[in-house]
Amino acid sequence: MIKFLTAGESHGKGLTTIVSGFPSNFELSEDYVNFHLARRQMGYGRGLRMKIETDKAEILSGVRFGKTLGSPISLFIKNKDWENWTDKMSLEPIEKEIEKITIPRPGHADLVGTLKYNFNDIRNSIDRSSARETAARVAAASIARKFLSNFNIQIGSFVESIGGIYPRENFIDKIFNGEISQNYSAEKLNHISDKSAVRVLDAQQENKIINKIKLAKKKGDTLGGTFYVVVTGVPVGLGSFIHYDEKIEAALSHAVMSIHAVKGVEVGIGFEGANLFGSQVHDEIIIKKNNFYRKTNRAGGIEGGITTGLPIIIRGAMKPIATLMSPIESVDLATMKKVIARRERSDFVAVPACxxxxxxxxxxxxxxxxxxxxxxxxxxxxxxxxxxxxQKYFQRVKSNFGEK
Ligand SMILES: Cc1cc2nc3c(=O)[nH]c(=O)nc-3n(C[C@H](O)[C@H](O)[C@H](O)COP(=O)(O)O)c2cc1C
Structure with a gap:
């Protein structure tokens, strides 16, 4: 129904995205897009790049007098760092000798991209495989968010762990056990997590994590972690069991897994459920206020590829950042000899942004x-x-199944 494309290299002029398929007449502003772009830039442990860039999207089309027109919405985010890269990333061939990158970083796209696209400089691989591209995704998706807000559907997240440091209290248990119901908004979650330097909900955990990041930095090393995304206000009935690509958890997993460095995705209690009895996993059905409800939400808001009306709960795992300041072994493509990998300006941790x-x-x-x-x-x-x-499905069930 809706589509977006992104274009742009990490050190090129900027990032572009074209978003298409949204209806007309809902409010949209650059400020709204920029609010979410700023949230992507937060988090203790980011590299120098995030200090240079303050991402701002310019809306170039598809909006008039603050409302969508139904036509494609194009957005442009300028790379402030471009000024320092005009030679190295020149669109035109240039006379000046540009030093080629010949040593791939393990865990990054450097080697595979160079082999696949037949490059003679690893820079060509680095610049598009970089997670800088996700700024354009956040800009595009902020339109989706704004659209969903018209139906009181909200999306929030928090970091569960970094470097193996977990909270004392498992906050997500409250969501699984139904304490956080339709009345709770995911935005409330963001109000808490956005205030934390590492987007966690537990202040004690925050200090421990910051100390661990400091240790990683000192050692020239990096860290990964886990995070939760929660969607509240979702109606019953999104997705389908009819075809594999219509199952909403399949599409959600694909979307989260497509993010750079994400290596695991879980829906609801996911892997933990595999170890339990069925009676400990499945959510009992009840009727409350003229609607179907569940006593718990271990399914994470999805059954049979269709939303149940309870919050959607997705957990993701991000591997540690690939660029190490104390690098591990690699090979120099210019000599085919064993070397230590290249350093490149880099984040130490990016789980909050992820x-x-x-x-x-x-x-x-x-x-x-x-x-x-x-x-x-x-x-x-x-x-x-x-x-x-x-407003009608509950009544319809009653008349379909009830006594005539
Ligand atoms: C927000 C964000 C920031 C990232 N920053 C860096 C970085 O500064 N240095 C780095 O080596 N990798 C970084 N990564 C991870 C790489 O982009 C990723 O590992 C690489 O593209 C290879 O893809 P893969 O890990 O999915 O296999 C970042 C990822 C995200 C989501």
């Missing part, structure tokens, strides 16, 4: 499935379709 990017990818998928179900060329039409389904 969680915000995961929010964005999740928002995108939810908006896509939402529009597949409810459609509409204008937001007014989408709202009518939404109300028609959500």
């Amino acid at each position: 969680a915000v990017i995961a929010e964005s990818m999740v928002a995108w998928v939810i908006a896509d499935f939402f529009l597949k179900k409810f459609g509409g060329d204008s937001i007014e039409e989408t709202k009518d379709n939404f109300m028609n389904f959500t």
Whole structure:
């Protein structure tokens, strides 16, 4: 239903994205997009690059008088660092000798990209494989978020662990056990996590994590971690069991897994459920306030590829950053001899940013499935379709199954 493309190299002029398929007439501003771009830049342990860049998106089309037109929305984010790279990343051939990068970093896309695209300089591989591209994703997905806010669907996240340091209290248990119901908004989660330097919910854990990041920096090493994304206000019925690519958890996993350095995705209690009895895993069905409800939410808001109406809960695992200041072994492609890997300006930890990017990818998928179900060329039409389904399905079940 909706689509976006991103273009741009990490040290090129900037990043572009074109977003298409959203209805007309909902409010959208550059400030809203920039608010989420700023959230992507937060987090203790980022490299020098984040200090240079303050990402600002310029909306070039698709909006008039603060409202969407239904036409493609194009956005541009300037790379402030471009000024220092005009020679190295010149579009035109240049006379000046530019030193080639010949030593690939293990864990990065350096070697595989060079082999695949037949490059003679690893820089060509580095610049597009860099997670800088995710700034354009966050900008594109902020449109999805804004669209979803018209239906009170909110997306939040927090960092669960960095470097193996977990919180004392498992906050997510409250969500699984239904304490955090439809009334809780994911934005509240962001209000808490955005205040933390590493986007955690437990202040004691924050100090321990910062100390561990300091240790990693001192050793020239890096860290990864785990994070949760939570979506509240999701209606019943997004996704389908009819075809493999219509199952919403499949699309959500794909979207989160597509983020640089994410190596694991879980829905609900995921892997933990594999060790338990069925009675300890499945969520009992109850009726509350003229609606179907569950006593718990271990399924993470999805059954049979379809949303249940409870919060969607996704957990992701990010591997440690590949660029090490105390590098491990590699090979120099110029000599084919064993060397230690190259250093490159880099983050030490980016799990807090990764969680915000995961929010964005999740928002995108939810908006896509939402529009597949409810459609509409204008937001007014989408709202009518939404109300028609959500206000009637309970009554319909009653008349389908009830005594005549
Ligand atoms: C927000 C974010 C920032 C990142 N920053 C860096 C970085 O500064 N240095 C680095 O080596 N990798 C960084 N990465 C990870 C690499 O982009 C990633 O490991 C690389 O593209 C290879 O892809 P893969 O890990 O998915 O196999 C970052 C990832 C994310 C999500």
